[in-house]
Amino acid sequence: MIKKxxxxxxxxxxxxxxxxxYGYFQVKGLNNQPLELASTQNPATDTPxxxxxxxxxxxxxxxLNNQDGEEFTQDSPAxxxxxxxxxxxxxxxxxxxxxELQKMTKAINSLSSEQADKIQPIFITIDPARDTAxxxxxxxxxxxxxFIGLTGTQDQIDHMLDIWKVYAKRVExxxxxxxxxxxxxxxxxxxxxxxxxxxxxIKDTAEDITNYLTKTIR
Numbered sequence: 001m002i003k004k005x006x007x008x009x010x011x012x013x014x015x016x017x018x019x020x021x022y023g024y025f026q027v028k029g030l031n032n033q034p035l036e037l038a039s040t041q042n043p044a045t046d047t048p049x050x051x052x053x054x055x056x057x058x059x060x061x062x063x064l065n066n067q068d069g070e071e072f073t074q075d076s077p078a079x080x081x082x083x084x085x086x087x088x089x090x091x092x093x094x095x096x097x098x099x100e101l102q103k104m105t106k107a108i109n110s111l112s113s114e115q116a117d118k119i120q121p122i123f124i125t126i127d128p129a130r131d132t133a134x135x136x137x138x139x140x141x142x143x144x145x146x147f148i149g150l151t152g153t154q155d156q157i158d159h160m161l162d163i164w165k166v167y168a169k170r171v172e173x174x175x176x177x178x179x180x181x182x183x184x185x186x187x188x189x190x191x192x193x194x195x196x197x198x199x200x201x202i203k204d205t206a207e208d209i210t211n212y213l214t215k216t217i218r
Contacts (some may be wrong), residue, residue, distance in 0.1 A: 007216035048159035058164045064124070064156055067137035067149040078148050081120035083197075083217060086188040088166045091139040093152050096202065098142070102143055105144040107213060115217040121150035124150045126168040126183050128157045164188075189216070 059074075066072045083180070085104050089097035101123060108116050120180050125131035128151050131139075136149035151157070161168055170184040187209070189198035197216055200209050 013126070035168055051176070056165070057194050058188075058190075058196070058198065060162050060163045062156070062163065064150040064152040064160065065133055067133050067140060069133040072150055077124070080118050080192055082118040082192055084120045084122055084188075084190045086122045086164075086190060087186075088124050088126050088164065088168070088183065089185070090125055090183075091131050091135055092127065092178070093181070100202070101140070101143045101147070101187055102186060103200075103204075103206040103209060104187060105147075107209040108144055110206070110210040111213060111217070115213065118217055119213070121147045122150065123147060123159060124157075126157065126161065126166065127170075127181050128152055128154055189213070 023086055043191060061074055063073045085108070087097070087100050087104065089100065091097075097179050101121075102122050108119055111119075123136070123140055123143075125136060131149075132149055133149075136151055140147040140149040151159075152160075160166075166184055168181060171180050171182050173180070187198075187200040187204075188196055189200070189212075190196055198209075198212055200212075
């Protein structure tokens with residue numbers, strides 16, 4: 001009996017440690033700098049309430065290419081829109097990435113035209129080896145028509161991941177014919193001054209995002 005209790009306790013400890021490790025790698029950036037998540041619960045409505053992310057302002061020079069093969073930098077007009085919704089992912093992602101891009105699309109489409117026109121949706125690949133401009137163009141074509149897709153060399157993408165503190169790692173598995181990518185998954189709302197106004201997670205719905213954007217976009 002005592003032996004069974006001990007085994008049960010060890011199983012509970014193992015589960016706790018696994019969950020803690022997962023959360024750690026989901027929020028750590030490339031320089032081991034954690035992102036401070038900023039969503040809280042609103043007791044009145046029982047829905048998420050998002051606030052700016054403390055101490056995190058990802059600004060800096062960069063050079064990438066858009067889905068048409070044109071150079072795209074921090075000076076490009078689309079990057080200097082009033083607001084940007086930004087997601088880092090990869091086109092071969094089977095479920096999470098397309099789900100998040102669809103949430104962005106639905107959220108924007110649910111806004112008034114005046115608010116929606118102020119938001120530029122952007123997809124940035126973490127897998128430039130496979131995500132060429134042509135493949136990204138085909139991929140983002142399934143979502144909002146104003147989506148911009150960005151790719152570049154591995155060094156250029158690594159630089160962008162460093163600026164944004166995005167976790168991304170190539171994963172090789174014998175059971176897979178091709179590699180996959182392990183990565184953090186957040187939708188960022190950034191204003192033209194570089195401030196992060198919202199950080200939406202996988203559990204946040206398109207309706208949650210829409211509600212927040214409605215209150216935030218001016």
